[in-house]
Amino acid sequence: MMKRYVFIHLLLLFVCIGSMQAQINWPHNKKAAVVLTYDDGLPSQLKYVVPQLDAVGFRGTFYLYGKVLKDTDIPAWREVSKKGHELGNHSVYHPCWAKPGSTMSEPCHALQCYSLKEMLLEIQLMNAFLYAIDGKTERSYAYPCGKSGVGEEEIDYSKPMLEAGLVKSARSVYGGVVNKVEDIRLEMAPVVVVANQMKADVLINYVKEAIEKQGICVFLFHGVGDNFHYTVDVVEHQKLIDFLSDHKEELWVDTFLNVMNHIAELKK
Numbered sequence: 175m176m177k178r179y180v181f182i183h184l185l186l187l188f189v190c191i192g193s194m195q196a197q198i199n200w201p202h203n204k205k206a207a208v209v210l211t212y213d214d215g216l217p218s219q220l221k222y223v224v225p226q227l228d229a230v231g232f233r234g235t236f237y238l239y240g241k242v243l244k245d246t247d248i249p250a251w252r253e254v255s256k257k258g259h260e261l262g263n264h265s266v267y268h269p270c271w272a273k274p275g276s277t278m279s280e281p282c283h284a285l286q287c288y289s290l291k292e293m294l295l296e297i298q299l300m301n302a303f304l305y306a307i308d309g310k311t312e313r314s315y316a317y318p319c320g321k322s323g324v325g326e327e328e329i330d331y332s333k334p335m336l337e338a339g340l341v342k343s344a345r346s347v348y349g350g351v352v353n354k355v356e357d358i359r360l361e362m363a364p365v366v367v368v369a370n371q372m373k374a375d376v377l378i379n380y381v382k383e384a385i386e387k388q389g390i391c392v393f394l395f396h397g398v399g400d401n402f403h404y405t406v407d408v409v410e411h412q413k414l415i416d417f418l419s420d421h422k423e424e425l426w427v428d429t430f431l432n433v434m435n436h437i438a439e440l441k442k
């Protein structure tokens with residue numbers, strides 16, 4: 175009987191230690207981290223998102239890619255950076271995986287056509303482009319179309335990209351809310367993908383999950399209030415921002431780069 179008690183106590187101790195290890199220590203005793211990321215440099219982000227974030231002092235991450243950046247938009251993105259938001263690297267040509275049978279354009283910018291070297295060079299070029307806008311030398315990256323394989327063999331460029339020192343961290347397109355350091359790979363950090371016309375209560379539930387788990391919730395947005403194929407309503411986005419603002423005491427809302435740099439420190 176005694177042996178059984180000792181065994182149960184030991185078991186409970188291990189469970190407690192296990193759950194303690196699972197928790198991430200967030201700065202300033204915050205309970206969770208929330209990262210707001212927006213892809214493709216869409217006009218609605220400048221029009222609606224930046225003012226909504228600025229109004230409550232939040233900093234977001236905007237993943238731009240070279241091909242669609244108009245020179246007339248560059249001063250606006252420079253201002254966005256000056257306010258503390260992050261301009262992230264989303265490549266120059268936004269290469270995706272061409273569907274079987276589709277005609278490849280010339281020059282080809284489908285992922286199948288890239289070598290590892292060419293992909294890394296393109297990321298380097300976009301870094302230089304972004305440096306010309308904001309003067310920053312540290313970058314994070316978002317995989318165009320969520321794919322990290324190049325060439326017909328789908329050679330994974332995620333780790334080589336970090337090893338080459340091109341970016342400090344990169345965002346995936348899956349994974350949801352997590353709360354273990356080991357579940358956050360710097361080259362493929364987990365994310366909550368915001369589906370088309372997703373409502374604020376669904377988004378807020380992810381934040382509540384992060385608070386409950388003392389974890390991290392990285393949102394991947396595209397358009398807000400425009401006609402893009404992935405778009406949330408401006409009002410729904412505002413409701414999420416209001417919720418985050420109302421819970422400022424317990425939430426660390428910051429750029430992807432800043433939060434991932436914290437995770438990188440914890441990994442050391």
Ligand SMILES: [Zn+2]
Pocket residue numbers: 213214264268317318319
């Ligand atoms: Zn994209």
